[in-house]
Amino acid sequence: MKTENNIILTDTQINHKIRRIALQILESNINEQQIVLAGISKNGFIIAKKLQKVIAGYSDVEIVLCEVFINKKDLLANVTVSINTHEYTNKSVVLIDDVLHSGATLIYGVKHFLNTPLKQLKTAVLINRNHKKFPVKADFKGLSLSTSINEHVEIVFDNNTAQAVLI
Numbered sequence: 001m002k003t004e005n006n007i008i009l010t011d012t013q014i015n016h017k018i019r020r021i022a023l024q025i026l027e028s029n030i031n032e033q034q035i036v037l038a039g040i041s042k043n044g045f046i047i048a049k050k051l052q053k054v055i056a057g058y059s060d061v062e063i064v065l066c067e068v069f070i071n072k073k074d075l076l077a078n079v080t081v082s083i084n085t086h087e088y089t090n091k092s093v094v095l096i097d098d099v100l101h102s103g104a105t106l107i108y109g110v111k112h113f114l115n116t117p118l119k120q121l122k123t124a125v126l127i128n129r130n131h132k133k134f135p136v137k138a139d140f141k142g143l144s145l146s147t148s149i150n151e152h153v154e155i156v157f158d159n160n161t162a163q164a165v166l167i
Contacts (some may be wrong), residue, residue: 043098104164
């Protein structure tokens with residue numbers, strides 16, 4: 001993995017953050033038999049799959065993976081998911097993204113799930129940038145990072161390794 005940018009989190013650090021988030025998810029769902037991990041397409045879904053593996057190492061709770069498709073160029077377009085509505089109705093859902101910047105992607109993902117009765121809806125992000133334009137927060141976060149509005153944080157997944165970089 002090559003980058004000339006500033007590394008914020010190494011692969012090892014990302015794995016530690018994911019393990020901590022997984023344990024927090026389990027703790028907040030202690031009485032649940034099933035948890036839906038809904039990862040926003042691409043990086044959020046990759047993180048959801050990593051969380052599923054970690055959770056499986058600690059608990060026998062059933063994890064349902066769901067990929068959430070949001071058109072980031074047209075946030076008002078329909079949000080779709082990879083599973084049927086009945087698979088998350090009256091369930092505990094965790095909506096997952098890689099970086100929380102303005103909150104737009106997360107809030108439109110949350111909006112989709114609010115059209116269905118749920119036991120609870122929580123949000124998780126690997127990095128929280130603190131530049132929110134929308135009233136959304138991450139219930140579980142790996143790292144809170146104060147940056148300038150012009151800086152960009154990207155999570156790069158490459159050949160089973162990952163790093164967070166500041167561009």
